[in-house]
Amino acid sequence: MIKNLLPMAALFLSTGFLMAGGGMQNILLPVRGQLDGFSSSQIGLLGAGWAIGFTLGCIVVPRLVRRVGHVRCFSVLASLLATVMLLYGLYVDAQFWIILRAVAGLCFAGSYMIIESWLNEKITNETRGAIFSTYMIITQLSMLGGQYMLVVADPEGQTLFMVGAILFALAVLPTALSRAQSPAPLTQVSLDLKGLYVNSPAAAVGATICGTITGTWTSFAPVFGAQSGMSLTDIANLVAFAMIGSIIFQYPMGRLSDFMDRRYVLIGAALCGATLGFVASQITVDGANPGIVFYALMVALGGFIYPLYAVIVAHANDYADSEDFVKTSSSLLILYGVGTMIGPMVTGNVIGIYGPNAMFTVIGVAHLCLAGYVGYRVIVRPRPRNIDTLDFQAGPLAKPQTPESYALDPRADSETYAAENE
Template sequence: MPDAPDHQPQPQSGAGPSGPAAPGLAPLLSRLVPLLVAAALLLGANGLAMTVIAVRGRLNGLSDTAIGLFGSAYYAGFILGVLLTPLLIRRVGHIRVFSALAALNAIAILSLVVTPAGLSWAASRLVSGIAFCGTAMVLESWLNALSSNAERGRILSIYRIVDLGAITGGQFLLPAFGGGGPEILVMTGLLFCAALIPVSLAREGNPPVSDVTRINYFSIWRISPVAAVGCLTIGLTNGAFRTVGPVYAQGIGMDADGLALLISLWVLAGAIFQFPLGWASDRTDRRHVLMLATAGAGLSCLFLSGVTTPGVIFAGAFLFGGFALPLYSLSAAHANDHARPGQYVELAAGLTMFFALGAMCGPLLASAVMDRFGPSAFFIYTAVLHLAFVAFVGVRLVSREGVPANRRGRFVWLLRTSPVIFRLAGASRADRGRNAARNDRPAGEKD
């Protein structure tokens, strides 16, 4: 059972460790600006790298399956990053770990300029997965340590805006520099290197080193089978789209501008749809909202599998992202409704690992399907998985009653950057009181 970073027990919307008190948001932001700038550079570079690797793989004549292997290698590295980063932090501290891993990510990307397309690229993506997960864990640990419980929710909101802006903006560097020459890889490497500067010059010292905890995956399953299967399914589908979606776009003749717009619309729609879906899930059985959103994602995929007009594809991708991207946050919120306070640490890390396991398999499976049946088969693959999850949630609905309204927590939009992101999801006093009341629930209750 792997180790994952520990933190104070809390739900997805629960209480975390208190950071230093600050008189207002403005003084806190002045301390966080270097970290947020580093996060923007890091997230933008990583999002761009995911797209560029797929584009260059196809330009180098690699098969769809080979390109899918790159995506699977990246998420395998992500899993290793979850396991290794806490050990590195305890050994040399946050600043040195961030600096080393950001530099390592730049090296991995720049190595693609001088190495032939093939297995060496898979090794590069494995290293990038380790490095990105590690740097994200460092930044998120730092942000959490610098913010009190009262500020943590606002900091999470700012971090989400940084993530959204960096990823969508970074995509448009691809049409600006082109995907075939070394320039786009050099630019990506420069962004990773630039992330070193604000962290190295920040006046903040290393935050406290957290302990580690053991993940019992059977325990995660007992807490919430729906959340476990949901995160696995999201990895198999969203993880596949993020890493081999560009292969689909190139396969139907989309240019670099169209590809950048496609990915950006997908990400932007996910941010927009979080709000109505989250609002609805706070007011009814979350499984109904999960079924609605998953069915919407599946039907959007079926629609995309049969269209070829660019404008229609963009509309379909917008709907797909809108319904599919909130599923991780909805699954996490549902799991936390069933968890006890002492289980939140393990649950946070466990759900991230379920997602990463799915994302490790998804790109390879999806690309193999495209190799065999053509680009449009990608969305048949994702539709089948989404609709299968709808059926699974339907079975759970008839086998167990929903969580009463007074036990449901507040929906929080979460990123999938690292398990530490759960620590930024602060709780209100009402949430903490509600969670304390769960201690009397019978052991082993499931959704």
């Protein structure tokens, strides 16, 4: 096991630095924006800008890598991330930050894809599961660690922006100094949205709604904490506990979906998420002492936010040909990206009118819409009796997926990956 992981040590180290910087950035910017008087709609546009950049990066970066190579491209993207992090602190302006967030989203997408393509090049079908699991653990722990860096210094100062820039700069070193050969060209995003909707309407619509939910939570959970008067530590706890809940719930939810129509699991999970969202919207949080009940509620709610998308990916691929795994998952990725653009923009306006607790209302309504549509699809098209399903595979919850994430997934064997990458 360790022998198989050692050749990937440099890549795992780069991943750790990158995810730690990303985790800190995701929680720092909404908090700093709130402190500097950004409106809720402006903070929502920060999240939408990041989603636009990330989705665009999945399309553009593979072409850039083909021209200049993996090492140079990764070094440029990580350096841009460090530069963007410093620019946030140098000039605090909502419109400027929206542009920077779009640039950061593109850079993150490209950096993830390059690291994941390197990993995919080094693994075999026999080691794919172990390496994918290790990658998941590193991404999630690094993201959690980055979120807690919020408490290191005053978010109104420059220190945290400099720390973030250092983390992104450090991410360059392991890959730049590695003697590993450059991998095959990156997976081009191959879209078949019409085919996806025909094969699995529940997955197509569900991916968009899941993106709306995740985008809302990621952009506005720190804002909710700041507006509720929470300390920096409690804001970090709020975000981290939801992530912990997703880690706890993901595998049981996914394995349950292996033994029944996955749509029933989606309906049940969405109804639970809607209930928790509506309950949370009615709670008045004591910023000085949120309490164990509130944090327990956040753990449970997180368990019904992040894992839904992994079940949707599994459901969509149940109805697709096995050789189309990466294509189907990449199409879902684009729809998910559209949702992460919509969610923050809608939620920002709603919070501006009704206050921070409206974030939970939006999350509850979105879960309810998901349950309603998937329930409608169950009635319209019952599950075929002889469908050949793929086993559920947990995915990295701390970061958005890329086409290379799906190529790395154990359900996409190396032959399929090579065929789709030609």
